[in-house]
Amino acid sequence: MTTANINNWKAVEAEVLSRIHSRQWEPGQLIPNESDLALEFGCARATVNRALRSVAESGLLDRKRKAGTRVATNPVRKATLSIPVIREEIESRNQTYSYAVFSSKIEEPPLHIRANMRLNSSERLLHHQSVHIADGKPYVISDRWINLEAVPDIAHVDFSRVSANEWLVANAPFTNGDIAFSATIANDSIAERLGIKGGEALFAIDRTTWNNDTAITAVSLVFHPGYQMRTVV
Amino acid sequence: MTTANINNWKAVEAEVLSRIHSRQWEPGQLIPNESDLALEFGCARATVNRALRSVAESGLLDRKRKAGTRVATNPVRKATLSIPVIREEIESRNQTYSYAVFSSKIEEPPLHIRANMRLNSSERLLHHQSVHIADGKPYVISDRWINLEAVPDIAHVDFSRVSANEWLVANAPFTNGDIAFSATIANDSIAERLGIKGGEALFAIDRTTWNNDTAITAVSLVFHPGYQMRTVV
DNA sequence: CAGTGGTCTAGACCACAAG
DNA sequence: TTGTGGTCTAGACCACTGG
Numbered sequence: 001m002t003t004a005n006i007n008n009w010k011a012v013e014a015e016v017l018s019r020i021h022s023r024q025w026e027p028g029q030l031i032p033n034e035s036d037l038a039l040e041f042g043c044a045r046a047t048v049n050r051a052l053r054s055v056a057e058s059g060l061l062d063r064k065r066k067a068g069t070r071v072a073t074n075p076v077r078k079a080t081l082s083i084p085v086i087r088e089e090i091e092s093r094n095q096t097y098s099y100a101v102f103s104s105k106i107e108e109p110p111l112h113i114r115a116n117m118r119l120n121s122s123e124r125l126l127h128h129q130s131v132h133i134a135d136g137k138p139y140v141i142s143d144r145w146i147n148l149e150a151v152p153d154i155a156h157v158d159f160s161r162v163s164a165n166e167w168l169v170a171n172a173p174f175t176n177g178d179i180a181f182s183a184t185i186a187n188d189s190i191a192e193r194l195g196i197k198g199g200e201a202l203f204a205i206d207r208t209t210w211n212n213d214t215a216i217t218a219v220s221l222v223f224h225p226g227y228q229m230r231t232v233v
Numbered sequence: 234m235t236t237a238n239i240n241n242w243k244a245v246e247a248e249v250l251s252r253i254h255s256r257q258w259e260p261g262q263l264i265p266n267e268s269d270l271a272l273e274f275g276c277a278r279a280t281v282n283r284a285l286r287s288v289a290e291s292g293l294l295d296r297k298r299k300a301g302t303r304v305a306t307n308p309v310r311k312a313t314l315s316i317p318v319i320r321e322e323i324e325s326r327n328q329t330y331s332y333a334v335f336s337s338k339i340e341e342p343p344l345h346i347r348a349n350m351r352l353n354s355s356e357r358l359l360h361h362q363s364v365h366i367a368d369g370k371p372y373v374i375s376d377r378w379i380n381l382e383a384v385p386d387i388a389h390v391d392f393s394r395v396s397a398n399e400w401l402v403a404n405a406p407f408t409n410g411d412i413a414f415s416a417t418i419a420n421d422s423i424a425e426r427l428g429i430k431g432g433e434a435l436f437a438i439d440r441t442t443w444n445n446d447t448a449i450t451a452v453s454l455v456f457h458p459g460y461q462m463r464t465v466v
Numbered sequence: 467c468a469g470t471g472g473t474c475t476a477g478a479c480c481a482c483a484a485g
Numbered sequence: 486t487t488g489t490g491g492t493c494t495a496g497a498c499c500a501c502t503g504g
Contacts, residue, residue, distance in 0.1 A: 007474080008473070008474075009473075009474085017408075020406065021406050021408060021444070023406075027403060033488080033489060033490080034489080034490065035489090043474075043475085044474060044475045044476065044477095045475095045476090045490095046473095046474070046475070046476090046492090047473085047474060047475085049490075049491075049492090050473085050474095052490090053490095053491090059315070063489090063490065063491095064482085064483075064484090064489080064490080065481070065482045065483060065484095065488085065489050065490045065491075066481095066482065066483045066484055066485095066487080066488055066489045066490075067482095067483070067484065067488095067489075067490090068488085068489060068490080069489090069490080073403070074317075074318050074321065074399075074402055074403075075402065075406075076315045076316065076317055076318075077315070077316045077410075078313045078314070078315050078316070079313070079314055079315075079316060079412055080311045080312070080313045080314075081311070081312055081313075081314065082292070082309045082310070082311050082312075083309065083310045083311070083312060083466065084307075084309050085307050085309075088307065166307075169307055169308065170260060170306070170307070173253065173254050173256075173308075175250075175254060176465060176466065177310075177465065177466045178463065178464075178465055179312055179463065179464050179465065179466060180461045180462065180463045181414060181436070181461065181462040181463075182416075182436055182459075182460065182461045182462070183415075183416035183417070183434040183435050183436040183437070183460075184416070184434050185432075185433065185434040199418075199432065200418065201416040201417050201418040201434035201435065202416050202434065203414070203415055203416040204416070209466075211254070226415075227415065227416075228413045228414065228415045229413065229414040229415070230411065230412065230413045230414075231411075231412050232409060232410065232411055232412065233316065233409065233410045233412060233442075240493080241492070241493075242492080242493090266469085266470060266471080267470080267471065268470090276493075276494085277493060277494045277495065277496095278471095278494095278495090278496095279473090279492095279493070279494070279495090280492085280493060280494080282471075282472075282473090283492085283493095285471090286471095286472090296470090296471065296472095297470080297471080297501085297502075297503090298469085298470050298471045298472075298500070298501045298502060298503090299468080299469055299470045299471080299500095299501065299502045299503050299504090300469095300470075300471090300502070300503065301469085301470060301471080302470090302471080
């Protein structure tokens, strides 16, 4: 025997990946169906299915009923990035976390926020601006709008003890959300809050979350200069 | 009957999500084990397993053998973003795609590139700089280093016909890679290549890909002003 | 040690879509 | 029409890990 036993889905996955990388199965090529592979590997079809499904999810295979399974020609690699609570992100680097609120008041939102959250004109919104601090240095500033109709309890929260982010995560589960990543220039107000000079390029994340069709919150995060968001494929 | 039959894994998943969102199962709480849920829903344990595994992958459940399954307290939401071939990204917006090479030559790389690719001092690298153009306007500029030891064939490729990106995707499959997203300021050379004024904030992606332990290529992409990368959770 | 999730199996039926 | 992947089932054993 030159190959180890292929009797579990991880082994099947490894063998499939190996055949793709070695180009034994070339891009665009139809690979054998599940039953044949199960026979070849000496395992159940369900095991082959589990492995092929996993590889397909990573983008390296295209599967269609009746048409069969093909090696993807332009593999659209999918990177998964986790969106951590900022406090945990900072503490995981062994830095001390702190947090300060600039302002927190009920306001009329600008039009683009209303449009973004798809609100009628009647909702009252809490406008909450704060900064998360790592080892005493501003890490990211947060400019958040919260739909009080969706989360009435938040009116009574003491934000000196817990950040709006964490309170919402724990108390206002959302079903779906949009995220946009971009670059922005540090204007005077941003620069002041981050304790930097103006004119620098800053990494920004804009996130809106929903509970089914009602918007919960829209937040704009602007990170300190040099911040990188990393992941692997 | 108030509820529909829960006899497939999608239905089980929907029911589980509903119980989490409605806080019938609260954050941190231990939920029933797979066998009990299977009994309650009237389906096989494997079906419950499929559903719970799916929810756990999205970050809303924490599963541990023996310890059981708990609702995540700080759900680390995972966003998956697909990394498309730039030509396809542009064409999917019904814009016309074109492409131009600024320079392509074998050079000694700067130290940070060598370190990033974890190379010995001996490898020869192809330095390839280009721009991808949408509807006649620069869309993103690419500054790429290619390890000729890993991809010798690339020396003979006619880059006027196919972009380095697409050739590599089709001919140099990789097993893994790192990606970093950041913001950068438009210096003079970047601004000139993007046809903009200097000083603007630009979204940047740095990606290094590997075939097992040998680096294939490191590429730095700098997008036109206003570019956003979007996804959903 | 014992309870939980993780996995495998053999067989069955279904849903989709290519020809 | 028919071949393919998608899924469900009942049962079994295994692997990890908390107590």
